[in-house]
Amino acid sequence: MITEQHTDPAAGTSTDARAGGIARLLAALLVLTGGLVHLQLYFDGYRNIPNANLGRSFVANGVASVLVAIALVLRRDAVVRLAGLGVAVGTLGAFALSRTDRGIFGLAERGLQPSPQAAIALFTELAAVALLAATFVPAIGSGRRVAAPAAIVASATMIAVAVVMTALWARGTDTPAAGAVTEDGAPADAAGVTIVDFAFGPDVLTAPVGSTVTWSNADGFAHAVASADNSFVSEPLDPGDSFQHTFDTAGSFAYICAIHPSMAGTVVVE
Ligand SMILES: [Cu+2]
Numbered sequence: 001m002i003t004e005q006h007t008d009p010a011a012g013t014s015t016d017a018r019a020g021g022i023a024r025l026l027a028a029l030l031v032l033t034g035g036l037v038h039l040q041l042y043f044d045g046y047r048n049i050p051n052a053n054l055g056r057s058f059v060a061n062g063v064a065s066v067l068v069a070i071a072l073v074l075r076r077d078a079v080v081r082l083a084g085l086g087v088a089v090g091t092l093g094a095f096a097l098s099r100t101d102r103g104i105f106g107l108a109e110r111g112l113q114p115s116p117q118a119a120i121a122l123f124t125e126l127a128a129v130a131l132l133a134a135t136f137v138p139a140i141g142s143g144r145r146v147a148a149p150a151a152i153v154a155s156a157t158m159i160a161v162a163v164v165m166t167a168l169w170a171r172g173t174d175t176p177a178a179g180a181v182t183e184d185g186a187p188a189d190a191a192g193v194t195i196v197d198f199a200f201g202p203d204v205l206t207a208p209v210g211s212t213v214t215w216s217n218a219d220g221f222a223h224a225v226a227s228a229d230n231s232f233v234s235e236p237l238d239p240g241d242s243f244q245h246t247f248d249t250a251g252s253f254a255y256i257c258a259i260h261p262s263m264a265g266t267v268v269v270e
Pocket residue numbers: 198222223224257258259260263
């Protein structure tokens with residue numbers, strides 16, 4: 001399948017083949033890392049983001065990245081390198097969109113949040129694009145074909161790493177988060193909203209006029225409280241941070257998370 005011992009004129013000189021092969025192997029590792037970051041974020045909490053398309057897109061990125069990384073190790077075909085470029089460029093495009101005000105799939109992150117995952121993904125995808133683009137430069141070339149035993153070991157290793165890490169992440173997030181959460185819609189004793197698993201709890205909080213409501217971020221990711229009418233807007237709340245607002249007038253106040261706009265809640269002031 002991939003072992004061809006005879007001379008291939010398209011492979012160029014052995015030096016060219018080596019440079020192209022190293023570029024392809026590094027690109028494979030970078031794409032794999034970027035995909036693992038997306039899988040980790042998914043299992044570590046992004047699967048709870050109310051817009052299900054966000055979670056699906058992270059899983060799709062992880063799976064596509066693992067497959068493309070394996071293909072890059074095994075094959076030097078232009079179509080495989082273009083697929084690698086496609087995954088990396090697509091990831092960078094989604095990254096850029098997620099940093100706009102509108103966001104993507106209910107996610108509007110800021111800068112290099114979450115840290116360090118955003119920085120890792122940004123670096124790996126940018127470097128992968130550069131390396132894969134370089135393999136199209138004739139002087140560098142597409143690299144040598146990989147011998148079957150090395151290819152089998154490399155792909156088995158990548159699959160094993162992805163499966164083991166996914167299993168660890170999936171197991172590690174089963175513990176329920178701390179924080180008393182009131183039944184939805186029931187009056188809370190203390191005027192408090194706990195943010196956990198990408199949700200405001202309770203999502204509808206009833207409080208008397210004049211009460212101060214505290215939002216506590218008990219999640220592993222930053223969130224921000226932003227009311228629909230702009231009457232209260234928090235700074236981004238890192239894990240452990242809280243935000244307070246005093247409600248002096250009766251009414252129903254809808255709010256969202258400014259970072260994950262599909263997270264929504266309401267304070268009913270009576
Ligand atoms: Cu949020």
